[in-house]
Amino acid sequence: MPEPAKYLLIAIALGVASELVARVLRIWVYRNVASPILNVLLMFGVVQGVGVGWLIGAHLPVISIAPVLLMTGAVIGIAYEGLNEFRLHSWSWPETGLLGLTRPIDKAALVGVAWGFVPVITQAIAHLPALTGRGA
Amino acid sequence: MTPQRHPGLGDRVHAGVLLFGIAGVICAYWIAFFLTDLTKPDFAHAAAGPALAPLVAVYMGFESAFPLADGFVAITAAIAALYLWAGDPKAVLFGLVSGGGLLFLALIDIYFNVLHGFYTPAMLAADSGMQIEAVINVGCVGVAIWSIWRLWRHTGRKVGWDEAVPPRPPGPY
Numbered sequence: 001m002p003e004p005a006k007y008l009l010i011a012i013a014l015g016v017a018s019e020l021v022a023r024v025l026r027i028w029v030y031r032n033v034a035s036p037i038l039n040v041l042l043m044f045g046v047v048q049g050v051g052v053g054w055l056i057g058a059h060l061p062v063i064s065i066a067p068v069l070l071m072t073g074a075v076i077g078i079a080y081e082g083l084n085e086f087r088l089h090s091w092s093w094p095e096t097g098l099l100g101l102t103r104p105i106d107k108a109a110l111v112g113v114a115w116g117f118v119p120v121i122t123q124a125i126a127h128l129p130a131l132t133g134r135g136a
Numbered sequence: 137m138t139p140q141r142h143p144g145l146g147d148r149v150h151a152g153v154l155l156f157g158i159a160g161v162i163c164a165y166w167i168a169f170f171l172t173d174l175t176k177p178d179f180a181h182a183a184a185g186p187a188l189a190p191l192v193a194v195y196m197g198f199e200s201a202f203p204l205a206d207g208f209v210a211i212t213a214a215i216a217a218l219y220l221w222a223g224d225p226k227a228v229l230f231g232l233v234s235g236g237g238l239l240f241l242a243l244i245d246i247y248f249n250v251l252h253g254f255y256t257p258a259m260l261a262a263d264s265g266m267q268i269e270a271v272i273n274v275g276c277v278g279v280a281i282w283s284i285w286r287l288w289r290h291t292g293r294k295v296g297w298d299e300a301v302p303p304r305p306p307g308p309y
Binding site: 060068072074075081082086105106108109112113116 | 155159160162163166167170171200203204206207210211214215217218219221222224226
């Protein structure tokens with residue numbers, strides 16, 4: 001499988017898992033059906049998986065490049081959460097607390113930082129021996 | 137959804153500087169550092185000869201220690217931008233943290249370059265990579281001081297303080 005496709009699929013899988021957890025725990029709620037699909041395909045898969053994870057990190061060891069993937073993914077994520085808060089309004093935050101946070105802007109900041117882990121985890125999984133074909 | 141507030145022009149510019157001028161530039165710098173030779177001094181390029189190997193090892197070893205700390209500054213700057221745009225006093229906290237971190241890291245970098253002779257006039261005149269680094273160092277110090285100065289005078293700091301601390305009861309003391 002081509003490397004970009006591998007990163008795309010891993011990030012999409014992370015996106016599906018995140019959306020399932022968010023749906024069960026009611027962490028965030030979408031305003032229409034298309035938004036979570038676009039979120040998983042474009043933001044998780046294309047932007048964070050391929051754009052950040054593969055383009056920046058594919059040819060470097062995870063330990064060296066992880067801080068750069070984390071900061072880039074988080075800065076893009078925070079900007080994306082801000083875009084939703086102030087312009088798009090595609091998802092909202094129910095009253096339930098999230099790690100002690102109850103205000104929408106605080107939750108947006110926290111989830112924005114969490115976006116940074118998507119390319120890091122994607123790259124770490126992509127570099128697993130079972131997926132690189134370099135295992136024993 | 138966050139209630140819509142309209143930050144003033146100054147706060148919008150400041151949020152843009154925090155998000156693009158600090159967070160975005162830090163990310164771009166490190167992407168360029170790991171993927172290209174653009175931001176590295178000429179002596180540290182991949183084609184540098186073995187005679188320069190000890191110098192390259194010192195420089196690269198030092199620079200390679202920065203990404204995690206720079207990531208902290210980039211993320212806190214982006215969070216400050218988000219809060220500033222929302223008209224939330226937490227912008228002051230995250231903005232001061234990011235400004236202090238940026239100034240701290242820039243001063244470490246500048247002193248390292250001075251101590252190792254990388255900021256001599258001859259080196260700066262001959263090495264485009266060091267010219268870029270000097271501009272970044274000076275820019276970081278300037279933007280950090282400006283951001284700290286502006287946030288310290290920001291009404292968000294005073295509002296947050298007034299809400300947190302009840303007024304002192306009347307005397308006698």
